[in-house]
Amino acid sequence: MTGFQQPPVGPPWSEDDIADLHAGLFEPGVERELRARMAQDPAASAVLAALDATTEHLGAAPLIPMPTEVAARLEAALAKSAAPKSNVVDLASRRGIKWGAGVLAVAAAAAAIAVISTQGLTTPGAASSQPLALNSAQLRSAVPAGVLGVTDPGPVQDKLTGCLEANNASGKPLGTRQAVLDGGKRAVILILPGGTAGRYRVLVVGPDCGPGTSDTISDTIVG
Amino acid sequence: MAAHAAGDPRAFSDLVNRHRDRMWTTALRTMRDQEEAADALQDAMVSAFRGAATFRAESQVSTWLHRIVVNACYDRLRKKMVRPAVSLEEATHVEPIVGDRTAERDMRFVVDAALRxxxxxxxxxxxxxxxxGYSVAETAQLLGIAEGTVKSRCSRGRxxxxxxxxxxxxxxEPGDVPPDTTPE
Structure with missing residues (x-):
């Protein structure tokens, strides 16, 4: 197949024939000849000019900014993908966590995403995942792998709302996970929206966090 | 990319953030629907994340990511085929799209409304x-169709x-192009 078609006869030429010429559907020699003949024809010239203006218009089309909710959704999906590769948590700690593909629902509020699993995701209070082993420094620079999308508030499960309020936070966290910090301190990591796309509030509390007791270990915006 | 390969959990996410508007633009203009574009982009980025080891340093990261997005979009379009295609014959008469916004937003709005x-x-x-800005040959390869078909579809679309x-x-229409031919 050559990709070229038979030359049309004109004038007059149909708009389709002119558009085909413009798109390079004729052999180069035929195209040169047709262009020379169409240049003598105002109707054909006007259509060619319109097609040139169209491709120029398309080529200058500006980028479309990614909506914050889509950015947050991607962030969460990548965080999930990163989790199995983490060196921090061993494989046994992930037993019972089955990441489903395409299970994210996007909340309407900017950066406020809700991560919903249709099956198998760790449920509140479930003892299916071991605490993450982290050092404090890791919590100050990035969202730790294995928290976004997980619901494992451990000792603060029944007092989560009060715990959040005591730390001037509210709403459903984007992820909760029990952790052991610096080799021995029990903690719960709460990931909250950071106010803008790609940013998160990483709130780390102790097991006594509850109504009227913040028990804050660290509270950092990352991203 | 090097940081990602070295195990930095944030590196890939940062990479995606740097190119996100271009990737989003491609996905949205290809898929036409915001939800489907988001799905395709998520497929693409998870695929890219997992396949980062296959990235070859001689190609640009942006090009590599962009091709993965294009492929993910067309995988979805091929698999789904749920949206009835708008026939060109259904709308031989088309009203020019007019926007009333600021220049850039207006231009984007008009182009995207036309593409849809x-x-x-x-x-x-x-x-x-x-x-x-892909060549006809590259486009034919990406879409799995003949170069002549790419040209023909561009011709009709343009x-x-x-x-x-x-x-x-x-x-x-009155004033049809060309408006000023005045035969004797």
Missing amino acids: QLPDEQRGPIVLVDIE LKLAKLLGHLRNQG
């Missing part, structure tokens, strides 16, 4: 060739867009 009126088989090659964007009037 093209059937998938025309919009895809137009987006790749005229907006993304003609319709020329009218939608106001560069060409509909045939038969």
